[in-house]
Amino acid sequence: MNAASPLPKAAGLTGAPVLIDMKDVSKRFANGTVALRGMSLQIRNGEFVSFLGPSGCGKSTALKMISGLLSFSSGSITVNGHPAGESPHGSDIGYVFQEATLMPWATVFENVFLPLKLQGLGKGEAKARVEEALSMVGLANFARSYPRELSGGMKMRASIARAMVTKPKLLLMDEPFAALDEMTRSKLNDEVLGLWRSHGLTVIFVTHSVFESVYLSSRVVVMAARPGRVVHDIALPGADTRTSAYRMTSEYTDNCRLVSNALEGTMDHVDLNH
Amino acid sequence: MSISTIDPAVAESEILDPRILLERRERRLRVIMPIVSILAVLGLWEFLVWYNEVPHYLIPAPSLIAKTLVQDWSSLMQSAAFTVKLTLLSLGLAIIGGVLLGMLFALSRTVEMCLFPFAVILQVTPIIAIAPLILIYVSNTFFALLICAWIVAFFPILSNTAIGLRSADHNLRDMFRLYQATPWQRLRHLLIPSALPYFMAALKIAGGLSLIGAVVAEFVAGTAGQNTGLASRILESSFRNEIPRMFAALFLVSVLGVGIFLVTSWLSHLVLGHWHESEIKRET
Ligand SMILES: Nc1ncnc2c1ncn2[C@@H]1O[C@H](COP(=O)(O)OP(=O)(O)OP(=O)(O)O)[C@@H](O)[C@H]1O
Ligand SMILES: [Mg+2]
Numbered sequence: 001m002n003a004a005s006p007l008p009k010a011a012g013l014t015g016a017p018v019l020i021d022m023k024d025v026s027k028r029f030a031n032g033t034v035a036l037r038g039m040s041l042q043i044r045n046g047e048f049v050s051f052l053g054p055s056g057c058g059k060s061t062a063l064k065m066i067s068g069l070l071s072f073s074s075g076s077i078t079v080n081g082h083p084a085g086e087s088p089h090g091s092d093i094g095y096v097f098q099e100a101t102l103m104p105w106a107t108v109f110e111n112v113f114l115p116l117k118l119q120g121l122g123k124g125e126a127k128a129r130v131e132e133a134l135s136m137v138g139l140a141n142f143a144r145s146y147p148r149e150l151s152g153g154m155k156m157r158a159s160i161a162r163a164m165v166t167k168p169k170l171l172l173m174d175e176p177f178a179a180l181d182e183m184t185r186s187k188l189n190d191e192v193l194g195l196w197r198s199h200g201l202t203v204i205f206v207t208h209s210v211f212e213s214v215y216l217s218s219r220v221v222v223m224a225a226r227p228g229r230v231v232h233d234i235a236l237p238g239a240d241t242r243t244s245a246y247r248m249t250s251e252y253t254d255n256c257r258l259v260s261n262a263l264e265g266t267m268d269h270v271d272l273n274h
Numbered sequence: 275m276s277i278s279t280i281d282p283a284v285a286e287s288e289i290l291d292p293r294i295l296l297e298r299r300e301r302r303l304r305v306i307m308p309i310v311s312i313l314a315v316l317g318l319w320e321f322l323v324w325y326n327e328v329p330h331y332l333i334p335a336p337s338l339i340a341k342t343l344v345q346d347w348s349s350l351m352q353s354a355a356f357t358v359k360l361t362l363l364s365l366g367l368a369i370i371g372g373v374l375l376g377m378l379f380a381l382s383r384t385v386e387m388c389l390f391p392f393a394v395i396l397q398v399t400p401i402i403a404i405a406p407l408i409l410i411y412v413s414n415t416f417f418a419l420l421i422c423a424w425i426v427a428f429f430p431i432l433s434n435t436a437i438g439l440r441s442a443d444h445n446l447r448d449m450f451r452l453y454q455a456t457p458w459q460r461l462r463h464l465l466i467p468s469a470l471p472y473f474m475a476a477l478k479i480a481g482g483l484s485l486i487g488a489v490v491a492e493f494v495a496g497t498a499g500q501n502t503g504l505a506s507r508i509l510e511s512s513f514r515n516e517i518p519r520m521f522a523a524l525f526l527v528s529v530l531g532v533g534i535f536l537v538t539s540w541l542s543h544l545v546l547g548h549w550h551e552s553e554i555k556r557e558t
């Protein structure tokens with residue numbers, strides 16, 4: 001395979017302004033693990049970018065650094081022109097963590113209400129928005145349940161509703177649908193796509209599924225591990241007009257093959273003994 | 275439609291009924307069994323004392339203890355009220371002090387490093403060894419007793435509050451940071467709820483300890499007279515060889531301890547019952 005060119009070609013929307021600019025970012029954890037080395041990436045407003053790569057290649061780490069939750073060792077990250085984490089509109093970011101991360105002492109409603117509460121909204125004002133977010137993920141009937149009463153997939157959906165409830169401009173999702181059944185997953189895929197199109201969101205979506213990344217994104221960033229870095233940057237035009245019929249087209253299968261070949265290339269670098 | 279459905283009403287009553295019955299039976303047993311076993315032990319005690327003709331100044335029969343309890347009701351109640359006052363006051367102060375200092379510890383590692391050794395020294399030194407000193411330095415006996423009981427009850431609250439406030443899930447912390455929560459919001463909506471299970475566990479321990487502290491301190495003080503607690507009644511009875519009265523006072527101390535335990539357990543269930551693992555009844 002010849003796809004392992006060291007410098008990824010630039011991909012994505014060319015006209016729109018740059019929203020996220022990562023320049024030569026490295027991350028070394030306190031225990032010496034180099035999670036990322038020299039990662040550079042520009043993401044423009046309105047893109048739907050998937051991060052794809054083997055486990056441990058630094059996808060979650062990159063996401064956390066973009067949101068400003070994790071510091072980096074060298075390089076620079078700006079979001080909307082501000083250094084990561086220092087944006088005056090911090091609440092414009094929605095984040096779905098890899099784990100559901102719900103407050104066990106609060107009901108599903110209160111969990112989803114939390115971001116709005118932290119913004120100073122009262123329960124009355126926020127009620128409609130919370131209920132809208134809950135029904136979007138199919139949890140309208142579980143508003144009064146506690147997280148321990150939900151299945152793993154339902155918890156994840158509550159966490160997605162919480163990320164959506166503020167109508168963020170930038171949505172960071174870390175394997176949000178990994179624990180879901182095929183039907184729910186496909187429904188939520190369309191939900192996210194719908195939101196992305198109608199609200200002019202920018203989405204970064206971490207996934208292990210080639211099919212999901214091809215179906216959803218306008219651009220797939222393929223990463224490799226040890227050290228974590230970007231090895232491919234694949235543009236998939238036409239994402240904003242796709243329908244579910246896209247899954248039946250040859251374009252879709254071709255793209256899947258392209259991305260999965262690129263992903264296979266990264267596996268050469270993985271030493272499973274370490 | 276050719277798909278057969280199961281009538282939910284029938285299915286439910288069939289599946290749930292034996293389980294509900296079993297649960298009801300278990301709940302009844304949980305109340306009845308302790309009562310029955312205590313009554314059995316008392317009966318055996320009564321019988322053995324009567325059968326072996328044990329003199330009442332060695333081991334009084336339960337019936338005699340009950341009689342003494344009724345006879346000396348007013349003086350014993352006065353003492354019990356004193357002990358209750360001492361216990362609850364010291365517990366209250368331990369909660370206030372422990373929570374405030376625990377919050378300070380959670381806020382600043384430096385403060386914790388400076389003050390924690392003193393808290394540990396207070397905790398590991400037996401109260402019975404410090405009590406005489408405190409009684410010398412503090413002229414008001416009630417205050418001296420209060421300080422002793424407070425020292426004993428204070429430590430578990432302090433250390434559990436400090437640990438609890440630090441135990442919030444790190445992803446949840448990240449989330450609060452992402453939404454730019456104010457320090458107050460973080461405390462109110464994240465740190466305090468995360469600390470509650472730790473605090474309630476400490477409260478259960480401190481409740482019992484404050485009673486122990488109150489009784490032990492009074493023993494050391496050895497005070498006599500009107501305005502004294504149950505420990506003084508026990509001492510007094512021992513000097514006068516009034517063993518039934520001693521047992522009666524002892525009985526009241528136990529009742530107090532059980533009462534405190536029941537109240538703190540109930541509180542814990544009230545606060546944590548709907549979400550925390552320790553209070554949730556698992557379905558099997
Ligand atoms: N707090 C930490 N301390 C030390 N090393 C860490 C820490 N968090 C992550 N790492 C390391 O950084 C690397 C990247 O981790 P990361 O969680 O970003 O991987 P990932 O691509 O999200 O993997 P997965 O697909 O399994 O979620 C891993 O090798 C991991 O061991
Ligand atoms: Mg991850």
